[in-house]
Amino acid sequence: MALSTAKTNAREGGSAAYADQTAESGLAVDHAGRVPRLLPWTTDSGKPCLLSSDNPAGFVSRLADDMEAAQLAMAADVLEDTRKVLGDRLSTRAAVEYAGIRLIECLADVLRVAESRGLRLAGLRETGDDSATEGDVVAPSGGAP
Template sequence: MTAQSKLRLLPWTGPEGKPCYLDTDDREGFMSRLADHIEAEQLGMAAELLGQSVQVLDDETEDLEKLRLVAAQLAGALRDVLRVATSRGHRLVTPE
């Protein structure tokens, strides 16, 4: 592992929207477990939102405001899921 790959991208951002990282080798530490829990929550919420959004998109009577709300929520969920995927991808062990 390189020094940079030891940093774990956390599933939240700092006050200015910048990424937050955790520098630890302890996957069972408090912050690692907290990050794992939040990632699981984000993935679960994204899956639930996907199901709800399909229903909204299938309903031809939905107004534009409702569609915009769903699009904004989907964008936020996609951002979270991409952050989780990036974080997990960085932690994969790659052969030398």
């Protein structure tokens, strides 16, 4: 998926940059040629937040990792609860509607996490970065990749 640009600046380790869309690859790259990370939250106006950092273990990156893990865990919980609601023939219409609304919210979060991780993996491939470690792009221990 193409990443729309957002002039969202996040500071980490004293280094931050704006993302620019490149026509060649379809991936956003910063002025140093790195693919910024799509963060698991948006601006107040709904635009994507991007992080450009040379420190994948910085504060904002760790905060994003924790939020992604929480979103994936919540999605798993909502999926389990929804299966119970849909499996109960006596569930009320309100319960089914609520479950559907929560599923939509969680699906949006999971898709954003997947897009972010896919862009980071593609960025590693584009740059030929063989120094990627297990900590660069990981699935939370209790959730799906």
